[in-house]
Amino acid sequence: MSLRLIVVLAVLTGATGSPSMTIRPGADPVDMTAHPNSVPEAVEETEIHGQQEVPVEEEAEEDVMATGELKPNHYPAQRAAKVVQHYLNTRYGSPVRLFGLHNVNSGNAEDVADSGRKYQLEISVQEIISNTTEKCSAEVLFPRGEEQRSPTVQASCEELLKVNTTAQEEALFQKYKMNQSLLSAQNLPDSYGHIAPDNKPLWHLGIVASSFVMLKESTENTLYNMAQVANITQLATENEQLKFDCHILLHEMVSQEIIHWKLQFTWSPPEGVKVLQMDQLPHCHHHEQPPKAN
Numbered sequence: 001m002s003l004r005l006i007v008v009l010a011v012l013t014g015a016t017g018s019p020s021m022t023i024r025p026g027a028d029p030v031d032m033t034a035h036p037n038s039v040p041e042a043v044e045e046t047e048i049h050g051q052q053e054v055p056v057e058e059e060a061e062e063d064v065m066a067t068g069e070l071k072p073n074h075y076p077a078q079r080a081a082k083v084v085q086h087y088l089n090t091r092y093g094s095p096v097r098l099f100g101l102h103n104v105n106s107g108n109a110e111d112v113a114d115s116g117r118k119y120q121l122e123i124s125v126q127e128i129i130s131n132t133t134e135k136c137s138a139e140v141l142f143p144r145g146e147e148q149r150s151p152t153v154q155a156s157c158e159e160l161l162k163v164n165t166t167a168q169e170e171a172l173f174q175k176y177k178m179n180q181s182l183l184s185a186q187n188l189p190d191s192y193g194h195i196a197p198d199n200k201p202l203w204h205l206g207i208v209a210s211s212f213v214m215l216k217e218s219t220e221n222t223l224y225n226m227a228q229v230a231n232i233t234q235l236a237t238e239n240e241q242l243k244f245d246c247h248i249l250l251h252e253m254v255s256q257e258i259i260h261w262k263l264q265f266t267w268s269p270p271e272g273v274k275v276l277q278m279d280q281l282p283h284c285h286h287h288e289q290p291p292k293a294n
């Protein structure tokens with residue numbers, strides 16, 4: 001049994017300041033000083049706002065093929081549950097509506113002949129901005145095959161979707177649309193974990209767009225978190241959409257890698273967020289310096 005220090009980026013708490021997702025390590029003592037080297041150097045994550053560091057017990061035998069009833073706080077259930085968060089963001093996320101995994105209550109995994117592995121989960125999901133939490137049932141199927149395909153997700157969280165954000169979205173859309181200059185921002189959050197209030201909606205848009213990547217890239221062996229919007233730039237559009245280029249940093253917590261992606265996406269209140277293009281950028285070395293605020 002090895003203790004491995006991982007960094008839980010409660011990134012979405014940028015909106016509320018309360019921890020929205022934690023992995024509880026069971027009875028293990030929190031001893032961060034004993035494992036200083038396991039914290040990645042690529043980004044000064046200890047300074048990113050709202051995150052927590054907790055050790056997670058990694059049990060090799062449970063790692064990939066856990067079947068039957070799962071321990072809610074261990075990696076297999078957490079990884080699958082995290083995929084539900086990304087799915088909800090891709091379907092329903094907006095600059096004023098963001099979903100976070102609050103808790104895994106129970107989980108079950110089984111092999112499905114020929115098609116892959118299916119996780120059945122009872123989870124609590126939080127809509128971060130309205131601070132509404134709901135228990136949802138969800139099913140995540142990780143397809144099996146030569147080619148890596150996205151997991152398929154079913155989730156019913158009806159209460160969370162009843163929070164009516166139409167008016168806020170319309171107001172924000174008009175504000176952005178009317179502005180003479182195109183919006184842009186860098187380093188959300190900055191290396192002090194700070195995000196200017198005016199940039200919060202852009203940060204939220206970056207998170208929703210990133211969920212498309214994280215949903216697509218997730219497997220049973222990954223646990224993706226959003227680390228930073230390195231930069232986001234509004235592009236001129238003719239139609240009723242806002243369009244953005246965005247450079248994001250994702251933290252894959254199992255490999256401890258920071259992965260860079262470049263995205264182009266649109267947003268409008270009726271259409272939601274749509275990703276037009278996503279490109280993974282060449283692997284960044286662990287010792288690369290993080291982007292710094294000017």
Ligand SMILES: *[C@@H]1O[C@H](CO)[C@@H](O)[C@H](O)[C@H]1NC(C)=O
Pocket residue numbers: 016017018131
């Ligand atoms: C969110 O709601 C919970 C439960 O209703 C409450 O305990 C908590 O303080 C709220 N957090 C914020 C930031 O309002």
Ligand SMILES: *[C@@H]1O[C@H](CO)[C@@H](O)[C@H](O)[C@H]1NC(C)=O
Pocket residue numbers: 164165166167
């Ligand atoms: C949400 O609010 C808007 C007005 O702000 C209203 O027109 C719309 O019907 C509401 N939607 C739902 C589903 O209640």
Ligand SMILES: *[C@@H]1O[C@H](CO)[C@@H](O)[C@H](O)[C@H]1NC(C)=O
Pocket residue numbers: 175176179180181182183184
């Ligand atoms: C327009 O954008 C600029 C630059 O981002 C910003 O400083 C200004 O406050 C915005 N104006 C409005 C009305 O939102």
Ligand SMILES: *[C@@H]1O[C@H](CO)[C@@H](O)[C@H](O)[C@H]1NC(C)=O
Pocket residue numbers: 230231247291
């Ligand atoms: C965005 O951030 C990335 C990573 O720091 C950097 O390589 C890129 O040049 C930046 N792009 C713009 C347009 O600022």
